Amino acid sequence: MIRAHSLVPAISSQERRTVTGYAGQALQQIGEIYAQEEAIRERDLYGDAKREHRLSHSKPLVQNFFEWVDLQFERQGFLPSNPLTKALAYARERRAQLQVFLGDADVAMDTNHLERALRAIPMGRRNWLFCWTEVGAKRAGIMQSLIVTCRLHDIDPYTYLVDVLQRVGHHPASRVSELTPRQWKQHFAENPLRSPLHGLVT
Numbered sequence: 001m002i003r004a005h006s007l008v009p010a011i012s013s014q015e016r017r018t019v020t021g022y023a024g025q026a027l028q029q030i031g032e033i034y035a036q037e038e039a040i041r042e043r044d045l046y047g048d049a050k051r052e053h054r055l056s057h058s059k060p061l062v063q064n065f066f067e068w069v070d071l072q073f074e075r076q077g078f079l080p081s082n083p084l085t086k087a088l089a090y091a092r093e094r095r096a097q098l099q100v101f102l103g104d105a106d107v108a109m110d111t112n113h114l115e116r117a118l119r120a121i122p123m124g125r126r127n128w129l130f131c132w133t134e135v136g137a138k139r140a141g142i143m144q145s146l147i148v149t150c151r152l153h154d155i156d157p158y159t160y161l162v163d164v165l166q167r168v169g170h171h172p173a174s175r176v177s178e179l180t181p182r183q184w185k186q187h188f189a190e191n192p193l194r195s196p197l198h199g200l201v202t
Contacts, residue, residue, distance in 0.1 A: 022072060022084055029065045033058055037109050050105040059102050066095055117148045149181045160184060163192040 036058040040050055073088040080086075091098065101107040131137040150157040164179050167188070171179060178187050 022076070023087075025068070026065075026087075029061065029068065033061045033065070033109070036061065047105055051103065054102050054105070062099055062102065066091070114148075114152070117152060118144070146181065153181050153185055155181055155185055155189065159189075159192050162195050162198075163188060166193045 036054070039057070040053055043053075045053055069088050069091050073085070073092060076084060076088070078085045080089075101109045131140050146161070147157045150160050160181060164184065168179060177183055
């Protein structure tokens with residue numbers, strides 16, 4: 001959604017007060033939506049019950065928020081470069097994506113859990129200088145993403161990688177999506193391909 005830190009620009013004091021006021025209104029509405037997620041956790045709702053709660057309680061709040069966004073975008077009168085204009089435009093352009101969680105109980109309202117899972121990557125900092133090339137850095141990013149995705153799906157990354165690296169050479173290209181962690185768990189997790197060293201006593 002709209003992030004408060006994106007509304008702190010180098011602008012005049014009058015504009016800053018105006019932007020701060022709008023940001024406060026936005027954050028209050030977003031807070032009400034988060035309160036529904038907290039209610040879902042407190043009631044321990046899952047599946048259809050969670051989805052129904054979101055549709056009946058969260059959806060009206062989300063709709064009100066986007067109506068507010070449209071109204072402020074049309075009347076705020078700032079330049080396109082103003083951070084408030086940018087924040088409102090950001091929300092409008094991603095309206096559909098920001099509402100996916102309403103119809104799917106398995107989708108989180110935000111990406112905070114993903115950002116926490118990926119913290120290990122920025123924590124590496126200077127270590128990534130030793131990727132040597134841009135291609136190497138890209139490959140490292142792919143591996144980190146796969147490892148984090150495995151953990152989010154309760155998959156042992158080592159087991160997954162050992163299986164996929166052996167399987168990928170003869171797996172049909174038209175079904176390559178089956179090798180992504182989520183689908184791999186459904187198709188191959190019960191009987192994964194193992195390393196020749198698996199089970200050996202050291």
